[in-house]
Amino acid sequence: MIAIYARQSVDKKDSISVEGQIDLCRNECHGQEPRVYSDKGFSGKNTERPAFQRMMTAVRRGEIEKIIVYRLDRISRSITDFGAIWETLKEHGAEFVSISEKFDTSTPVGRAMVYIIMVFAQLERETIAERVQDNYFQRSKRGAWGGGPAAFGWDLVRMEIGGKKATTLAPNKDMELVKEIFHRYAYTDTSLGKIAAWLTEIGVSGIRRKTWDNVSIARILHNPSYVRADADIYYYY
Template structure:
């Protein structure tokens, strides 16, 4: 039996349809057992992940198919590697291959060579088309066009006509007010992602994907710059995170929203994966932002802080969880509880490394957890008092955005000049140093102006450790203490500050 295979990725005016391909191939079929048609519409030829193509291979392996007929080679495959693999299958099961457009004898060495040459050009054409599409994609987003896909929560897909061309954009919808409220709520002291998600669920509110609110969905929304009035402060924050940018720094004037394009690039380090290398591109959109940069940055800084302490231990027995270690072997100490004769719950420290062959002989410490907490709290109060300075929060800076942009430009120019020094000659070295000095002088002048434009200052309430709740004490301990080494008769605090 003959197999007629036809493929078409997308409908185009200049593209030959699947029905036309099949009609041409029918003329070539001469098998007395007739022919069977396999068609894949909407699938690319870049790989073999095509339903009917795989079904055809299955019937080839079962011995049903003796000839494969296609209209043109690139309908069959556009990958040299995939074609080579498929060609080996055809050879193994004695299946003849016929292309209506490329007539040559594949039983001869010259015919097989011509087959592979055609495949080389088919793959080259596919890669050229792919590169052209990628270039067009990034050029469009550079010009502020929404690249497509589902709209973020609170926004909806729309189209505008620009110079006679249809362009994708975003418009606000009724849920945008919920998103604004999300930012305002999360910024409040004591509000967490979990509490906010619970509140939204109790209000019977759903995300745009009609799923229940949770920590992950909220965190992703807060991280999305599509809501922010993207000014130079947002630019500098994202630059710290390692993002690249489609637009020059002077365009970050707070009049537009932004969005992230591209996928995260994970760098392999042996068996470990470094997830802190996004290398994604941030582009400005041709739509106004909704959230002030100060609010957006406050929420994102709060998320950054959560990320730093998220692995500090989830234990509820003590706010020292994750910090207390055995002074003899270095293993973590765990909490064991039991009720005494007065029915009071007692909490003791146990060495988790006691059973290890290379560990110490300490199993249980006589020190109660409450006593250890009291000692550490006393030391923390001293540390907070010693490190206390006149804490002042800037709440109103009237320096215009242009000066902030100029400051960022100067930083970038200085960086580039420093990099150029390594390749400079003696003559150009003098010029580069002179330029750096001039830029640094301008930078100091702007920084002086920035300090002079502070109009209002609010004093931050001093920390009183004993008045903090369980989570507050845990956060302060994690910020000040690296680890606590507990011995049989003493303890040592290894400080971060």
Template sequence: MIAIYARQSVDKKDSLSIDGQIELCRKECSEEPKVFADRGYSGKNTDRPAFQKMMKAVKRGEVDKIIVYRLDRISRSITDFGAVWDMLKEHGTEFVSVNEKFDTSTPVGRAMVYIIMVFAQLERETIAERIKDNYYQRAKRGVYPGGPAPFGFSVKRTVLGGKAASVLVPNEHIKTVEEIFERYAYSGVSLGSIAALLVKQGITGIGRKTWDNVSISRILHNPVYVKANADVYYYYREKGLILFNEIDDFTGKKALFIWGRRDRGANKYANLDEQLIALTAHDGIIDSRTFLACQRKLDSNRQLKRTGCGKYTWLSGLVKCDQCGYSLRVIHTRGYLYFYCSGKSNLHLCDAKHTESVREVENEAAAQIQAELDRLADAPEKDEPVDSHNAEKIEVAKIDGQIENLIDRLEESNEITMRYMNQRIAALDSRRSELLNLINTVSNRPRPSVPDVPFAELDFDAKKAIAHMLVSRVEAGPEHVKVIFK
């Protein structure tokens, strides 16, 4: 069919009415057309009922040609028109504009559309470049990207580099933030336990909403709180983020902002790849050791969720048959839970005749895990500042970069140059080893995540998190249960 589309703006009456537009378009028709008209709608976008109805007909392959009085009846945005034109081409629909005198069934008409498309691409690239430049300028100054302030901070207007800017300042809730990080990193509790505790204490959440797992997780993931040092730099580099600042700037004082677009409603921290991260104008609150301990725990929990199992036992994925080494899966029998060897049931590789009670295995494993936690708690901990080797770590990063550059240049070097470059690489590698030995001489690892309550009294999620953090596997059989720690 042939479709006529007409539109009249809501805020500015056109010199030609919708009826007048339709009448002119009819003169281009070789058959009776179907009319789609939007009265009182702006051309700033394509979100119009009659237009959308027409485009659905295009997608169904029902429209052979669309005729409009003027190009801007489709949209005043060249970019929007480009998207519409792509769809018309995909479904073999021709396009005619009466006023501009082009018809895509002719070579000249198609050429006109291609010219429009060139300008549309230029518009998109110009906008993208402008946004990118704006991002980098704001990131360079460390200003707040905008939106509601993170919990524990307020937005303050100030002047940075001679320009007005928004920065974050701690407020009365920052102590709650510190408590959240400390509890999650070192008390062995779950997100839900922390949320329940805050609700019990009568502490209001973000936007005066109640606390839940999601709100706690967002706080723990947010680098706006961390005192960013070299360890934090390495962590986010491994995550695939684009680091705006050089590692020299990660002195353990300033915090970080993550810049980057994401789908509306998507978790900002779920996929960090290719997002930009930059140091802030405000000082961090949480030391890097505590912050990274939380990130490792969160990362571990995310991996557990991907397995899609674990609702019956906090030992999910860890329990192995002591005879064949295959995983033990949970089965229901007469209202009780048992472990059954997958090597026997699925692969017929094991002759084990036993089934182990899930609760009995859990109780024995819990006792061994508690003993390990007691050992970790009693182990002497060296009271070393978090950033004691930050300068050495920064130097290691620089040496890594120098070695990579030299290796890249080796391919284009002659024999003499290669000899000197190899000597330089050897010297750099020797210095790197010295620095790493110095860093590792005094322990700078995070202190063990030992809960402040007995392991048996922890909730399901907390037990699961600690078990997967400490345990390599659990060997279970009729005679014994043995926990193998990492």
């Protein structure tokens, strides 16, 4: 049995859809009807994908003799993960074909190409992650918000910082509650559970649901956005 595997993490204008990947891979089946596995909305940085896991289970059962993908990074973006996948395929006699990179692991050159391409795929992923981290650092350095949703008690606002428009944090009406949470935890004989019960009792909606719990209070107490950015805080976090 031939299997086609397709994956797309997010819809983008410049990326090929799951359906498009499957159509292109069918051309490599040479008249055979393949078994199709697809994961939409899943990253390739790990193998925690439902359709992928079902496909690998079928490989271990000896049901699949060849896997066809549109591009190598559709099956994995990690050298370590792909190494484990490749060992499983070899152990159970399954071949691997990528139609974009034009290689087939049934040949020695194809097997060598797999490892070479995976090295550069991981390099690209790590370079992107490094650029994102540098971008967060530069935003924070000039007083802008690094990214993501604002914590309880903050609103995201647009303002001019250093001559440029940027998103930063501004306290809202809930900031007084945040101060009270810190005060109660630091200066009274109370617990996370008691603070959560107090907020629920006075009718304050939780961050993700109506009621509060120990975890949501602990997240507030450990969130660095509520404290002054000095050397002590830098080394603490």
